[in-house]
Amino acid sequence: MRALGIILAGGNSSKMRELSNKRAIAAMPVAGSYRSIDFALSSMTNSHVQKVAVLTQYNARSLNEHLMSSKWWDFGRKQGGLYVFTPTVTADNSWWYRGTADAIYQNLKWLKNSHEPYVIIASGDGVYKMDYNKVLEYHIAKRADVTIVCTECRDDDPSRFGVLKMNEDYRIEEFEEKPMVSSSNLISTGIYVIRRRQLIELVERCAQEDRHDLVKDIFIRYKNLKRIYGYKIDTYWSNIATVESYYKTNMDFLKPEVRDYFFSQYPGVYSKIDDLPPAKYNPGSSVKNSLIASGCIINGQIENSVIFKDVYVGNNCVIKNSIVLNNVYLGDNTHIENCIVESRDTIRANSYHCGEDGIKIVVEKNERYAI
Template sequence: MKAIGIILAGGNNKMMKELSNKRAIAAMPVAGSYRSIDFALSNMSNSKIQKVAVITQYNARSLNEHLSSSKWWDFGRKQGGLFVFTPTITADSSYWYRGTADSLYQNLQFLKSSHEPYVVIASGDGIYKLDYGKVLEYHIEKKADITMVVKKLEDRSEINRFGVVSMTEEGRVTEIDEKPLETNLSTVSTGIYIIRRRLLIELIEKAAEEDRHDFVRDILVRYKNLKKIYAYKLDTYWSNISTVNSYYKTNMDFLKKDVRNYFFKQYPDIYTKVEDLPPAKYNFGAEVRNSLVSSGCIVNGCVENSVLFKKIYIGNNSVVKNCIILNDVYIGDNSYLENCIVESGSTIKANSRYVGEGDPIIVVEDNPIYY
């Protein structure tokens, strides 16, 4: 594919509460064995994009560890490769990234030293499958300056988290409203864009000259009448995990057979860094219903409608219901958890009880392990 890829994975978000205290949102575990950024990386690899940059910033240690080898997504080639950019102090700049456009500006040399004519920009917190090649074909066919991938949302309660767009029947974007308080529109931007490389360099340099730092507000919104911006409609599964409720709902979606089949049984595949762990072990008396249980887990109690990530211990007579249990969690005997997200590394003491009323609650327990 005649494009390079850029994944924006540097943002932080208070709507994730305690979940983003020790990791970037792009590093959030999803569907038992994956990280959020795996979906964008896999889409890049499956679209035959050979050169990809990941721009990180907040709480990047976990994300950088995950990206320590490019082989899992097949970027370890002589040509291209996977590049991870973090903010650096230079003679010209002593700032952290002040916005998405500024993060691109501080890494402008990556764009200038590349030779591919197009750039695919994606966010690291989207859960979806997409052939960027088809978006590029649409971009070329429409003779667009910028193409943005959009999705019509059925759940209107989520719309104010995103930029909403209106367009003509031909797909030309006429209006972009970033995170409106009220709107009648239901089509949102997914944070995926295709743009010609030289035009992107020109727009980023112009924004930097004017001390503007945000890609959406300072480029897309400002140039919507000056540049030809088109919308490519995504009609398959897409979710953004940047709030606690959306993160919980997205993981619970993977308990649905059609969603699991779409991501894990249908070509192309989603790839991730593989850990060498034993298969899950179910001891005598264990009951598991409609759940995802990952490698390295030991289950003694009852698990229902839940997602268990790697290396989790469920004690005797414990009940885990409608929960997401992140990696390396120990749950003591006779505990009851319902409608919870348990942070990784937590140790739940025996006889504990946590129940989320309505919205899921986040459980963080840093106790010594009691066997």
């Protein structure tokens, strides 16, 4: 493919509350066995993008561990491959990434040393499948300077996103980032196509003016000077950067049509594989409309829930409408409802947690072997 990829995975979101205390948003577990960044990486490899950079910063340890081997997404190759860039102190610069444009600027040498004519920029917190080739063909056909992938906002708050308005030729006439009041339901998905040389020029100019944000300081600022077009999609797309949207996205995978789209239809979604045995259901256990990942041992009752890898559910436990992240131990007679249980937690026997006014995040700060 005539494009290289950049995945922006360094951001943090206070709207994730305790869930972002120990991991980047792009490393959030999704659908039992995946991480959020897997969807962007899988779309890159399925579109035959052979050279991809992941820009990480905030709480990047678990994300870097996940990306340690690039073979899972077929990036173990002699030419191109997967590059992970974190902020680096140099003789000229000692800043952390101050924004998305600054993150690209600090790694501009990688862009300048590349030869592909186009760049696909994606966010690490989106859940979707996409053929970037179709977006690139559209970009070339429109002779666009920038193409922004957009979608109709159905169930979420449009003011969380960049809100767009297009004319009949799909050229973007209005673009506002996270407006207080939204007059349109058309939102940016955080996926962009731009010519590599133009990106270098715009990012360098942005840095000279001490501006650091890709959307506000480049795309919105130049919307009347550059030919910026929208590419509208109607397939599944979700952003997980708030607790509510993260919960809803995982619950969407309990729907047969969503599971079929991601897990059964070509092309697939790839992730790092852990050597864990299949889930074990002991006598007396009951599971209804739930996703149970590998390595789990189930003794209690589970309904309308997503249980991630290596979770132990004790006797007489009841889990309803909840998400239990990786490596959690649930003691006997525990009741969990409308909750997200943080990974590596030990929930003591006879505990009761219920999210009555929204989603409750359960974080037990204890040591597994001290109980």
